[in-house]
Amino acid sequence: MSAASEKKIDALIVDDEELARQVLRELLQVHPEIQVVAECANGFEAVKAVVAHKPALMFLDVQMPKLSGFDVLELIEEDVAVIFVTAYDQYAMKAFEVHAVDYLLKPIGRERFEAALERAKKRIGEKMQPVQELVTAARPPQQYLERLVVRDGTRVTLIPAAKLDYVEAQDDYVALATQGAKHLKQQTIASVEAGLDPARFVRIHRSYIVNFERVVRIEPYGKDSRLAILADGTRLPVSRTGYARLKSLLDDRA
C-alpha cells in the first residue's frame, strides 16, 4: 500500500461535547493517514489550534458556546478543508448545500462520514472559498449580527453590535471601531454592511458605516459634502447618498 508512505494529514476535531469528539475519533481509527493533532472544546481553542498546528483538515461543530463554527471559520486565514458537523439547523444546512462545503449531520453514520472524508481529501490544498457568503446564507432570514468577531494573532475579540461605533474600509480590510479601539479584519465593507441591522447602522460613505446611535450632529463640509460628528468627537465624512440615507432613517424613527 502506498498510503502508508504518504504524508499524514493533520486534522483537528472541534466540538464542545466530549461524546461527539469521541464519535469522530472512533470513525477516524480506520484511517491511519489522518492524524488528529488536537481536539478543541470551543471556538477559542480552535482558533489557537489552527494557528499552532496549521491542520489540513478540520471537523468543526457549528453550535458551540460563544464562538460558533462559522465564527471560527471567519477568523482563520489558513487554508483548511472543513467538514462541518451539526445536529440540526435548517438555515445552516441550506447554506452548506448551496456553498458545497462538506457537512455531517449528527448522529454521524459511517458511510456518510467516509464520503465526506473522501471529498475533503480531494479538496485539501485547494484555496478555500470566501466564507462570508456561507455565513450570510446560514443566518436565519431577518436576523442581523448581534456581535462581530475579530482576531489579533490568537486573541479573539467579540464586539457586540451595540458597542460598535463605526466601520471604516481600509484596502482589503475593515477597521471596526469600538470604545476607542480599532480592530482590523479581512472583510469587505459591503459584507459587513449586509450583516448589520439597517435600522441601527447606516452606510454614510463609500468607506464608512456608522452606528446611528453615536451620531450627535451633522455639519456641512465643503461643497456637497458633510461631516458626521460622533459622541466621542470622531468626525466621519458623509457623502450625498449617505446623507440621504441618514435622513430617511431619521424620518423613519420620527
Next chain:
Amino acid sequence: MPTLLTRRSYQGAYLAAWLLLGSLLVFLVKVSGGIGTLEATVLLVPMAVLFAAACLSAWYTCRATPLRTSGMTRIFATHLLAAFVLSFAWSQIGRLYARALASSPTFSGLDVRYDAHSATIVISGVLLYLLNVGFFYVLIAIEASRAAEARVLETSVLARDAELKALKAQVNPHFLFNSLNSISALTSSDPAKAREMCILLAEFLRMTLGLGEKASIPLSEELSLVRRFLAIEKVRFGARLQMTEEVSEECKTMLIPPLLLQPLIENAVTHGIANLPDGGSVRLAAHSENGRLSILVENTFDAEATPGHRNGMGLANVRQRLEARYQKLASMRVAPNATLFQVNLSLPAEPREEQS
C-alpha cells in the same frame, strides 16, 4: 321570523313601533276629515297590529332577495308587488271590520266613511310595508355582521388553542439529534450507559407526549420530566452542567399546567449553560405561601453571548399559557442580571383534589 325578533324585548319594540305607526295613521285619517278620533282609533289600531303581524312576512321576501346579489329591478318589483298585494288584502279585511263595526249604533255609517278613505289606507299600507322592508334589510345586515364577528372570534380562539397545543408538544430537534449522537457515541465506549440514555430519552418523549393532553398535573410529575431532561443533557455536557432542586413536599402535590417548567429549564440549558465554555448551574426552587405557588428557574449565563430575542420563544410560550389559563391571577417575571438569568412564576396554589 327574524332571529333578532325571537327575543322578547325586540318583539316589544317592534310592536311599540307599530302602535306608534298606527297612531300616526289615526292622525292622518282624522286630518283628512270625516272620521272621528274614537272611530279612527277603534278601527285603525287593531288594523295596525294585524298589519304588523302580516309585515313579518317581508322578512322572507327580504331574505329571498338579498340586496347585494339581486338586481335593482328585481328588488323593487318584488317588494312593490308584495306591498300592493298585502296592503290591498289588508284594506279589504279593514272594510269587513268597518262593516261589522257599522252594525253597532255608535259607529253607524262607518263602512261608507271607510270606503271614502280606502285609497289613503292602501297607500299607507304600501308605505308602511316598504318601511318595514328597509328595517328588515338593516336587521339582516346587523345579523350578518354579528355572525362574521363571531366567526372571527371563533377562528382566533381555535387558532390560539392549536398554537398552544403545538407549543406544548414541541420537542426541540437540537435536543433530540444531539441526544441520539451521544447514544451513538456511548454504544461502543459504554453500552450500559447507552442503554440507560435510550431509556431516559424514551421516557422523556413519552411523558412529553402524554402530559400535553392533560389540563393540569401535580408539580411532582413535571419535576420527573425535568429531571429526565437534565439527566440526558448531563450526559452531553458532563461537568459543564450542574443542577440543584429545592422543592418542598407540599409544593410537589400542587397542580400546574403541564409542560410549564420544561421550556424554562430547556432555555436555561440551551441559552444559558450551552453558551458558557466552562459551564454553569441551573437551579429550580418552589415554595408556597398565602395560597400562592412561587417557582424560580435560575441559571448562570453570559449576558453578552445570549441576545435577548433568542430566549423569547420559550418564555413567550410560558407567558401566553399562564395568561390563557389564569388571566391576571398568575405572573411571570424575567430578571436577567450580569451573570444570572432568573424567571419567577407566581400562580394560585391549587392543591390536588383527593381522588376517590
